[in-house]
Amino acid sequence: MTEFQSALLVFALLLGGTGLGVLLRPLLPEEHRKHETVQLVQLVIGMLVTFAALVLSLLTASAKSGFDTATNDMRTYAADLIQLDQRLRDYGPDTAAARTLLRAYTASAIASTWTQEKPPPGNYYPHDPGAGDDELESRPFFTMLALWLILIFLSFGLVAPHNALAIVLILLGAVSISSAVYVIADLDTPFTGQLVVPSDAMRDALAHMNAPAA
Numbered sequence: 001m002t003e004f005q006s007a008l009l010v011f012a013l014l015l016g017g018t019g020l021g022v023l024l025r026p027l028l029p030e031e032h033r034k035h036e037t038v039q040l041v042q043l044v045i046g047m048l049v050t051f052a053a054l055v056l057s058l059l060t061a062s063a064k065s066g067f068d069t070a071t072n073d074m075r076t077y078a079a080d081l082i083q084l085d086q087r088l089r090d091y092g093p094d095t096a097a098a099r100t101l102l103r104a105y106t107a108s109a110i111a112s113t114w115t116q117e118k119p120p121p122g123n124y125y126p127h128d129p130g131a132g133d134d135e136l137e138s139r140p141f142f143t144m145l146a147l148w149l150i151l152i153f154l155s156f157g158l159v160a161p162h163n164a165l166a167i168v169l170i171l172l173g174a175v176s177i178s179s180a181v182y183v184i185a186d187l188d189t190p191f192t193g194q195l196v197v198p199s200d201a202m203r204d205a206l207a208h209m210n211a212p213a214a
Contacts, residue, residue: 007182021157063187078201
């Protein structure tokens with residue numbers, strides 16, 4: 001399931017939870033609709049909303065931290081490849097075969113990692129990027145968070161007035177949460193989606209390897 005599909009699924013589930021609340025509301029006994037009960041429900045909803053907002057913010061921060069770490073690691077790796085090529089170059093012609101293999105590996109790594117970008121030019125490396133895996137890993141905690149959000153929107157359906165403003169606000173809330181889910185899922189897959197680790201460092205390393213000796 002891609003990042004967009006995950007966000008779309010969450011959006012549909014939230015609206016489904018709201019619709020279920022609207023359907024269940026007429027079935028509630030009259031004493032459950034009293035002002036005191038409604039106030040208690042609103043307090044519980046407020047607590048759940050605060051908790052869900054906190055968890056979403058923590059997930060966003062964690063995903064962003066992981067994305068930044070992947071970016072820095074890729075830059076460090078590219079620098080290590082440049083240093084290795086420079087050391088091989090210092091040994092002279094005897095390491096020409098090893099340097100050729102290193103260039104081929106670097107070009108193949110670029111082509112297979114950034115499949116949505118133009119691969120490096122040349123026929124000296126395997127042009128088989130392989131099938132990208134856009135499937136998101138199973139995350140029980142993330143699944144539980146989605147369940148909490150569905151319960152919150154079900155509660156909205158139980159207590160929200162039946163008017164256009166309430167419907168618009170619920171839709172905006174579902175869109176906002178789905179957008180947050182999309183960003184989290186996209187950041188959590190740093191080499192696929194809209195937000196990806198830039199390939200500049202690896203391409204610079206390949207350009208350095210292909211440069212003629214000074």
